[in-house]
Amino acid sequence: MTTSLGGLQSNYREELRDYRLLCSKAGGLTVIVLVLMGVALDYVVYPDEQKRFAIIRLLTSAAIGLALLSFYTTTGKRHVQIITFLWLLLPQAMISWMIYVTQGEQSLFYAGLMLTIFAVGILFPSGYWQTLAFGLATVALYYIACVAHAGGIHDPSKFLFQLILIFFCALASSVYTYFNEKGRFQLFRLKEELAHKNDQLARTNESLAQIKGQLLQQEKMAAIGTLSAGLLHEVNNPVNFCLMAIEIGMEEPQAKSSPSLMECLTDVKQGMQRIQHIVSDLKTFAYRRPGAAADDVPFLFEKALDSSIRLSAHELRGVSVTRELSDDTLVLGDEAAIIGVLINLFSNAALAMQKAGTASPRIHVAAEWRDDRLHVNVRDNGPGIAAENLARVFEPFFTTREVGQGLGLGLSISYAVVERHGGTLFAESKLGEWTAFNFDLPRAE
Structure with a gap:
């Protein structure tokens, strides 16, 4: 993987923060519902305390609701773990108070404390230290509730048994959270690796598409060459x-x-x-020559331009082609490939102007020397290219033509041809007015 362990952990913490926020909101709403539904337990176990307990349950639910509302603020989002830890203690404090005012260690409500500890360890993406701290805080609340109960502790063995049981729950929950956290991180790492592999695969597919397009172009050139050789004699x-x-x-x-x-x-x-x-x-x-390098043959760009205009004459019918060239246009490169680039630019421009119904369609070709490179500009007065498409015109298989009118490989291959000559092919356009393609070629010494 290209992502370092530190970067991976940073990305993991970023994603975990959002996940914790979501879990805290969903968990908070669930706890509010369960706290309010606890009135049924009050009715069964402590009917005499039902009214007082109902008020405490309403206050606890309101406090949790306020904590959840804080998550819609910048400060709340930044301190998700702290706020979650605090509101999770609210139902524990409520249950401990109920134990305090009723039967102390004889109260069955200690089971609610254990249930909450397990729920936090299983459902909330907290760290194991937070889970352990929550469990120990619950143990402390239960201890205070029983000790401070009127008359103190009546059954020490039962008290110690339930206190140790709650502690074991806290310990087991933190251990579970530890392995759950490691598993969550491993899952995140696998997801990141999969995303990285998918990116590599996408780049490979794009490279294969370009290679396929270039092979198709080479096959077409070879076919033209074979046909041409026969035509020369016949x-x-x-x-x-x-x-x-x-x-x-x-x-x-x-x-x-x-x-x-x-x-x-x-x-x-x-x-x-x-x-x-x-x-x-x-x-x-x-x-x-099949094995010739792209930059080892001198040729006149002006001659290549003449050839490309003649070879695309059927598509340029009705289009005025003008030129403005330097006196010397001797460059180094693959003449046939550059002719192919020009033919593709002329073909695209003519088709776009024909489709848009451009009045007096024209193409102007300008070439001038700058820093020992011949800079070529092919400009038409057609409909232009939309801004969202301008950055994509050189992508393999991207085309705005009708289905069956092109594979969208011409400009991609042309870009690769110019790049082999040490130059760059780029597009400029003003929607509704003009489009220009620019590239440069090295001077022949």
Whole structure:
């Protein structure tokens, strides 16, 4: 466990204080009820004293009630044990007084003293020293009641027998309390260990979720790489042949004399060139070195930005993408992974703006050098992110999308990618106005 024994005991005392407060309140109400119900015993054993005893029972109950009311004050909460100990002595004092005014050691009410001692040891979470002190105080009250009784002690053997019996009850109750207290502490320690293990398990599950997400991402990248490698051969050659044919066609006199035909050939040429660019962008994934470190390959961030815009063009349809970059954007890192981060940021921004119906949606990308690191800012004019979600956007599987529209792993994986490059990915937002994601990359020497 990470919690020290001293810290554990401190936490235990804190929890025990609240538990004692609860037990004292519940026990106090129970004692009040039992004290008042004792009028039935008075009726059976001492009918002549019933009225006087009833008044004493009412006064004792009122005193216990006042003690319980003190628990709703700061001072009362701070001194739960002392107040509980004092109000527990009230019924003992009441019973001892009844013994004093009636038959002394001949009174059957000594059984009430023993019952209260056992009840305190079993039901109240008191320390064994408090329980022993309570038992000895009860022994003292019984002794005074019998000795001060009119005529003194009439049957010394019976008095000593009952006095020793009450003392044994006090001793047994304190022993029981000692082991009960140790058991309670062991239970608390097990609960703390279980909570600690649960926290560790939660962290492990979170790590496994991140690893799973990264593996899924790597599998997707590998699939893209395999597909790209095939496309380089299967698509690039026919595209080049088509471009050559288009160039030849555009030189023909018929094409030059027909504006509409020339316009069509120009559109076809631009379309083929676009296919060339996409295939070229996919080369990044096709020839990616599986075991390469994240910070050992120089690349132009501007080129990675161009590739990410082209590869996410279908999601950026209708979105104006602007840029403001430094003249030199040569950085160190994993180009394919950074392209993946940018694609994810563009995709999230475009989907959020589309869902919110943002008028004139736009994304602005800015990059500037600060302390040999290229700081990148990707900002959109979308609906923004609520404050309660802003701190959670990088949590694995957290998403505000509809079911089936995403696993909520994109930003978590992007965060890990930027972190591997020695940087930090963080989000800023103003609800209803804009959202910005920032990260930084190391300079290539």
